[in-house]
Amino acid sequence: MKVFIGFLFTFLFTIQNFAQTLNPFHQTLANQVSQSNILQHLTDFENFGVKTFGSQEEDEALNWLISFYQSMGYTDIETQTVSAYGETGSNLIVTKTGTVYPDTYVIIDAHYDTINGPGTNDNGSGTSILMELARIFANVQTEYSIKFIHFTAEEWGLIGSQQYVDEVVIPQNLDIRLVFNIDQVGGVAGMNNNKVVCEKDIFQPHGNDSESAQITQELSNCISLYSDLGTVTDIAYGSDYIPFQDAGYVITGLYEYNESDHPHTPTDTLENMDPEYVFQIAKGSAGALAYFAKAYQNMGVNDSDLNRFIVYPNPADQLITIKAQPTNQLKQISLIDFSGRTVFQSAEKLDRDLIISTSQLPNGNYILRIDQNSYKIIVQHK
Numbered sequence: 001m002k003v004f005i006g007f008l009f010t011f012l013f014t015i016q017n018f019a020q021t022l023n024p025f026h027q028t029l030a031n032q033v034s035q036s037n038i039l040q041h042l043t044d045f046e047n048f049g050v051k052t053f054g055s056q057e058e059d060e061a062l063n064w065l066i067s068f069y070q071s072m073g074y075t076d077i078e079t080q081t082v083s084a085y086g087e088t089g090s091n092l093i094v095t096k097t098g099t100v101y102p103d104t105y106v107i108i109d110a111h112y113d114t115i116n117g118p119g120t121n122d123n124g125s126g127t128s129i130l131m132e133l134a135r136i137f138a139n140v141q142t143e144y145s146i147k148f149i150h151f152t153a154e155e156w157g158l159i160g161s162q163q164y165v166d167e168v169v170i171p172q173n174l175d176i177r178l179v180f181n182i183d184q185v186g187g188v189a190g191m192n193n194n195k196v197v198c199e200k201d202i203f204q205p206h207g208n209d210s211e212s213a214q215i216t217q218e219l220s221n222c223i224s225l226y227s228d229l230g231t232v233t234d235i236a237y238g239s240d241y242i243p244f245q246d247a248g249y250v251i252t253g254l255y256e257y258n259e260s261d262h263p264h265t266p267t268d269t270l271e272n273m274d275p276e277y278v279f280q281i282a283k284g285s286a287g288a289l290a291y292f293a294k295a296y297q298n299m300g301v302n303d304s305d306l307n308r309f310i311v312y313p314n315p316a317d318q319l320i321t322i323k324a325q326p327t328n329q330l331k332q333i334s335l336i337d338f339s340g341r342t343v344f345q346s347a348e349k350l351d352r353d354l355i356i357s358t359s360q361l362p363n364g365n366y367i368l369r370i371d372q373n374s375y376k377i378i379v380q381h382k
């Protein structure tokens with residue numbers, strides 16, 4: 001939960017949709033969000049008890065998260081020790097490498113420490129959503145790298161995220177496309193929870209404000225496209241994106257529209273929130289993560305063909321890459337435009353990745369042929 005001091009006004013206004021179109025592949029990802037998985041994660045989170053920064057309960061929740069990411073096949077799993085006020089806890093950082101921009105990160109984050117209660121809304125809700133998205137994205141290719149970050153010590157004053165920014169982000173000069181923070185999106189039991197607040201940056205430094213407004217608009221559009229929820233925009237404040245914004249990075253976030261009274265009390269439990277609302281937010285967030293990280297599908301015609309090739313990105317802008325698949329035999333590779341004209345032709349052993357430039361090709365649909373396999377490729381210049 002966040003307490004906003006310093007302004008006496010809040011502004012809310014409805015966002016109008018502009019032409020950000022539904023991506024069918026991103027929709028299939030959003031539709032993979034499972035209500036029962038969300039419910040299971042919320043229940044497990046609640047059962048760990050009060051996960052105060054530095055407590056054994058928090059440590060048990062950390063180990064549960066690590067085991068979860070391992071079971072999903074993630075291998076780049078790091079913890080960062082966070083120390084403050086004589087206590088010690090850990091941030092958890094799980095990285096999925098992008099295919100086109102491996103050194104540029106989309107960060108999606110949620111704190112997992114709680115205070116005075118089990119924190120099933122604040123912030124079991126955000127924690128559960130990250131876990132469900134990590135499951136769905138485990139085997140999906142994205143152009144940008146994704147970091148799933150579970151911060152500690154948020155409730156003690158954004159300490160975990162501040163130490164991550166101070167000790168990792170700034171020293172390593174991390175190239176971060178945006179920070180997408182999810183905190184307290186559990187809703188209120190018995191209410192009609194049909195809207196979510198999309199949060200944008202209005203604070204100093206102001207150099208990142210217009211980009212934050214832009215991506216917050218895009219987040220809002222994704223929520224509309226991939227969930228049943230409506231959106232409003234409001235100010236980003238009082239959660240783990242703030243240390244990033246202070247350092248000049250572009251941030252956005254989600255927060256519940258009907259604000260619960262239970263966070264930071266022993267009654268912040270599943271029965272006082274709305275798990276169907278968390279499910280809807282997870283769907284919208286899956287669409288948004290797919291959009292921000294540019295998730296794409298390998299468009300093999302013969303999907304059951306075990307010998308199919310990995311071709312990315314699709315749509316392509318400057319180039320397409322065919323992943324190496326070494327063999328002794330030459331493979332006949334060609335790229336054919338919509339009129340049937342061959343625009344690229346080569347015979348390759350594919351003992352290394354083959355990169356084909358698409359920078360000179362007009363936008364449109366193409367067929368890539370590798371021996372008898374055909375792939376539909378879209379060239380779309382940015």
Ligand SMILES: [Zn+2]
Pocket residue numbers: 001002111122123154183184
């Ligand atoms: Zn919180």
